[in-house]
Amino acid sequence: MNAGSPTCGSFVVLGCRGFVGSALMAARSEAVGLDSAIGRDPARLREVLREVAHDAVVIHAAGNVADPGPPSAASHVESTRGLFEAVAEVRPRATIVTLGSIAEVLPIDSVYAEIKRRQAVIARRESERRGVGWRHLRLHNLIGPGTPDTLAPAALATRLRQAIAAGDTRLEISDGDAVRDWLDVRDAVRIVLALADRGAGRDGDEPIEVCSGVGRSVRSIAEALVAAAGASIAVVETPGGAGSDRSSAVRSVVGDPRRLRDLIGKEANPRLSFEQAISDLWRARGIEDPESVS
Numbered sequence: 001m002n003a004g005s006p007t008c009g010s011f012v013v014l015g016c017r018g019f020v021g022s023a024l025m026a027a028r029s030e031a032v033g034l035d036s037a038i039g040r041d042p043a044r045l046r047e048v049l050r051e052v053a054h055d056a057v058v059i060h061a062a063g064n065v066a067d068p069g070p071p072s073a074a075s076h077v078e079s080t081r082g083l084f085e086a087v088a089e090v091r092p093r094a095t096i097v098t099l100g101s102i103a104e105v106l107p108i109d110s111v112y113a114e115i116k117r118r119q120a121v122i123a124r125r126e127s128e129r130r131g132v133g134w135r136h137l138r139l140h141n142l143i144g145p146g147t148p149d150t151l152a153p154a155a156l157a158t159r160l161r162q163a164i165a166a167g168d169t170r171l172e173i174s175d176g177d178a179v180r181d182w183l184d185v186r187d188a189v190r191i192v193l194a195l196a197d198r199g200a201g202r203d204g205d206e207p208i209e210v211c212s213g214v215g216r217s218v219r220s221i222a223e224a225l226v227a228a229a230g231a232s233i234a235v236v237e238t239p240g241g242a243g244s245d246r247s248s249a250v251r252s253v254v255g256d257p258r259r260l261r262d263l264i265g266k267e268a269n270p271r272l273s274f275e276q277a278i279s280d281l282w283r284a285r286g287i288e289d290p291e292s293v294s
């Protein structure tokens with residue numbers, strides 16, 4: 001749990017150390033942050049929930065981005081069930097917001113996508129069974145500082161740093177024409193919090209897509225990274241290049257932000273440009289991995 005007193009906390013973030021969870025904590029410093037391990041400890045979870053506001057919003061961000069792998073997949077799913085049980089017992093007026101992924105509705109065969117699907121099914125069932133307010137948000141592709149290596153932008157940034165260090169004149173990528181809806185993680189969490197602030201967790205059962213509505217290719221990410229680096233490197237597509245993802249067979253996935261705008265108005269609009277997100281990612285990767293260019 002974070003260092004601040006949780007007694008007046010109206011926001012709880014489960015999975016506070018992950019990519020999305022860390023960004024949520026940075027955006028709402030007074031939130032109560034819980035490590036994913038607490039979500040798998042029912043007694044500890046109940047203890048923490050007793051200390052927060054009766055109408056708190058609990059954002060379930062655990063296991064949201066990177067493949068946790070088979071050993072922990074079941075625990076990520078089971079923690080969803082445990083969270084609803086704990087809230088129903090301790091804080092029945094609280095609302096749970098589960099952060100899913102657009103991957104859960106795509107024809108993707110991966111541990112990550114399956115976890116997201118199973119979490120959404122369990123959350124819906126437990127919400128109806130226990131009368132706990134719930135909203136499911138499907139996040140599209142996120143980018144920005146802290147992007148994990150499992151996602152294409154960070155993989156491309158690492159490959160570019162290696163190319164620069166080796167004196168290469170080419171950055172090899174694959175699936176360059178695959179189009180995705182990229183949203184800066186800082187904009188995504190601002191939208192998530194705006195939905196929670198306005199009580200959108202209790203206004204129906206249809207999932208909400210958190211997206212920009214703009215499609216950009218993997219090639220555009222690679223070219224923007226090269227520009228941010230100020231490098232004289234050509235982006236070349238090859239079968240063994242970087243940048244492919246689990247959903248590469250699906251050529252274009254772009255969200256529709258109109259429902260977001262209906263719910264939260266201008267708050268749904270991205271504030272950070274694609275170029276800024278890429279530039280910040282590039283700088284952050286240099287700080288996080290200083291040996292990558294040595």
